[in-house]
Amino acid sequence: MALIKAGKRVEDPFVDASGADAIPPSGSVIVSLAQWQAQRDALLARGTPLGIRLHSDQSPEAIADDVQHFAVMALEFPKFRDGRAYSYARLLRERYGFKGELRAVGDVLMEQLFFMLRTGFDAFDVQQSPDPVAAFETALKDFSVWYQPTGDGRPTAMQLRHRRR
Amino acid sequence: MYRYDEFDQQFVAQRVAQFRRQVKRRLAGELNEDQFRPLRLMNGLYLQLHAYMLRVNVPYGTLSSRQMRQFAHVARKYDRGFGHFTTRQNIQYNWIKLAEAPDAIADLAAVEVTSIQSSGNCVRNITSDQYAGRAKDELADPRVYCELLRQYSFLHPEFSYLPRKFKIAVTGSPNDRAAVAIHDIGLRMHKNEQGEIGFEVLVGGGLGRTPYIGQTIRKWLAPEHLLSYVEAILRVYNMLGRRDNIHKARIKIIVNQMGIDKYRELVDKEWELTKNGTLKVPDDEIERINAYFAPPAYEKLADRTAELAALRKDDRRFDRWMRGNVVEHKVPGYAIVNVTLKAPGRVPGDVTAETMEAIADLADRYSFGEIRVNHRQNLVLVDVKQSEVHELWQKLVALELATPNLGLLTDIICCPGLDYCALANARSIPIAQDIAHAFTDLDELQRIGHFTINISGCMNACGHHHVGHIGILGVDKRGEEFFQLTLGGSSDQRASLGDRLGPGLPQAEVPRAIRKIVDTYLTMREHDERFIDTYRRVGIEPFKASVYGADAEAHAA
Numbered sequence: 001m002a003l004i005k006a007g008k009r010v011e012d013p014f015v016d017a018s019g020a021d022a023i024p025p026s027g028s029v030i031v032s033l034a035q036w037q038a039q040r041d042a043l044l045a046r047g048t049p050l051g052i053r054l055h056s057d058q059s060p061e062a063i064a065d066d067v068q069h070f071a072v073m074a075l076e077f078p079k080f081r082d083g084r085a086y087s088y089a090r091l092l093r094e095r096y097g098f099k100g101e102l103r104a105v106g107d108v109l110m111e112q113l114f115f116m117l118r119t120g121f122d123a124f125d126v127q128q129s130p131d132p133v134a135a136f137e138t139a140l141k142d143f144s145v146w147y148q149p150t151g152d153g154r155p156t157a158m159q160l161r162h163r164r165r
Numbered sequence: 166m167y168r169y170d171e172f173d174q175q176f177v178a179q180r181v182a183q184f185r186r187q188v189k190r191r192l193a194g195e196l197n198e199d200q201f202r203p204l205r206l207m208n209g210l211y212l213q214l215h216a217y218m219l220r221v222n223v224p225y226g227t228l229s230s231r232q233m234r235q236f237a238h239v240a241r242k243y244d245r246g247f248g249h250f251t252t253r254q255n256i257q258y259n260w261i262k263l264a265e266a267p268d269a270i271a272d273l274a275a276v277e278v279t280s281i282q283s284s285g286n287c288v289r290n291i292t293s294d295q296y297a298g299r300a301k302d303e304l305a306d307p308r309v310y311c312e313l314l315r316q317y318s319f320l321h322p323e324f325s326y327l328p329r330k331f332k333i334a335v336t337g338s339p340n341d342r343a344a345v346a347i348h349d350i351g352l353r354m355h356k357n358e359q360g361e362i363g364f365e366v367l368v369g370g371g372l373g374r375t376p377y378i379g380q381t382i383r384k385w386l387a388p389e390h391l392l393s394y395v396e397a398i399l400r401v402y403n404m405l406g407r408r409d410n411i412h413k414a415r416i417k418i419i420v421n422q423m424g425i426d427k428y429r430e431l432v433d434k435e436w437e438l439t440k441n442g443t444l445k446v447p448d449d450e451i452e453r454i455n456a457y458f459a460p461p462a463y464e465k466l467a468d469r470t471a472e473l474a475a476l477r478k479d480d481r482r483f484d485r486w487m488r489g490n491v492v493e494h495k496v497p498g499y500a501i502v503n504v505t506l507k508a509p510g511r512v513p514g515d516v517t518a519e520t521m522e523a524i525a526d527l528a529d530r531y532s533f534g535e536i537r538v539n540h541r542q543n544l545v546l547v548d549v550k551q552s553e554v555h556e557l558w559q560k561l562v563a564l565e566l567a568t569p570n571l572g573l574l575t576d577i578i579c580c581p582g583l584d585y586c587a588l589a590n591a592r593s594i595p596i597a598q599d600i601a602h603a604f605t606d607l608d609e610l611q612r613i614g615h616f617t618i619n620i621s622g623c624m625n626a627c628g629h630h631h632v633g634h635i636g637i638l639g640v641d642k643r644g645e646e647f648f649q650l651t652l653g654g655s656s657d658q659r660a661s662l663g664d665r666l667g668p669g670l671p672q673a674e675v676p677r678a679i680r681k682i683v684d685t686y687l688t689m690r691e692h693d694e695r696f697i698d699t700y701r702r703v704g705i706e707p708f709k710a711s712v713y714g715a716d717a718e719a720h721a722a
Contacts (some may be wrong), residue, residue, distance in 0.1 A: 145176040
């Protein structure tokens, strides 16, 4: 397991407490939706960077008005075939204005990284072995042509055709 | 025809390279089968009983002679010399080796054909009317919008891991030849009160084990909003569609569980926020694509000449074929010629490499080098001069491609069945062949008139049995194959699902049952009524009595 950001392996400054009974008293933590909803005031009062981890059946609509409180949003892929988080990522980026780190967690594999990048993820808890950084770089180079506009700003084939005129 | 520009070209080349790597990783054991399966499916590679099957798209059913020749090449080089045209304007090869699949796909990409998303839980090949751009009854060429959707759907980052497969069909004509009502999204072009062209949008149609006819989610949609509206439908589905049970994962299930009104409300709420955004289709993009579908250089020709009439009068066989397989063209002096792949005894939809090349040659000689594929597993030459139709007919006769049974009882849709498919319960091909052998008298077929028989070897319904006038479904009862008949199905603009006739029949009894149904129809029909209309008028009982008679009880017991 390795956290990849901007093509590099990085240390994770956050402790994922979303599955834990108790949240560590200090430091940067990632909490679950239930923890956030139950302990919202206390979590905000900590004054430390905060993250939230959403299951694939938890739409970010539930926290649409709270996105500014989070430095990290971790969206779960329980199986790589479960594609709900692709939609959630786009909503967070393009509709709810989330500017922090959007982290893909769970069954995160090389062959899907490209889709994650395009929908707005910028951090990847890659399960790939042996070399997650190399896997990331390879996946990134797969395509240079995109047909669909998403919030990542990459120009689509249609837009490029127009500019050329 | 649409031609790839440098963007399309590069995209497809990159896709081939990516798949080559994925296959290499699989063969090296870096990907397990579970991880590899969706990747190969989204490249059209499907594991069957005996080998991998490669399913290749014929986008909206339009094909060039060059592409058809490449199909022949792929059949020879990577398969056993033939291919199978399906109900979704695809061609399937049944004997592909995994290690060779990337080469086959690369060879297809060289002629601008792909297998991208011909399988998998993603947006599949966009299908359409085989007469698009040529039919007298259409409002506008639907292929422009199909091509927009094709590009939009290819490797969509948000919708490549949907709960289940997703099929879209478009018709530009009020006479629906694309079966849009049995698709996840069906688009029916029509004019609004201001006379502007747009689409009625149907959602939630589909066959399989829980068949539904699509329901209208929007009465009229302006073409500029096509992509944003489709995206709204897909997004709601992607977030809410069931992921816990593969049999309940299609959009039809959620639409019918929550009701069309609720689904519409969710889609509209989503669409309101995106409709004027980046997905709005600029007019000049529609024009750019439209230019590719410009009609060929037609000559000014005399329509329905005395010569043609004389040829028909002189030769009954030619006349019969003209009446059955040739359709009116919107340009005077031209004709649409259907090339039926349903000669008695042959496997519906199967074509050998030699025949593919012969058809490509005929397309070059008689029809501006273009070939169409319809969803009933036939091919079409859409731009034939009426003055050359007789000559073309003679050549088709020599190739055994002129059986004049288009739209008749032996123009059967049939899935590959247990002869190939891992999912099948029964062999569907022999049933199709038995029926074709039982009805070889062409005069009789013509007297019986318009009829569709659709055969599926299992409840997944690849042979569209629910929407055949007669549907035949293969089932397995304690290791024995039985065939369940349904009556009254239809996939046109008045789409309906067939009603179950009675207990399943053994293979040997099926042709006799069809005969009894036909006889009952002939005695009950009024004037020139089609079978489906008679059925809708009189109901199932007379047919049930004719097939099961006094032993209905015995069969049931």
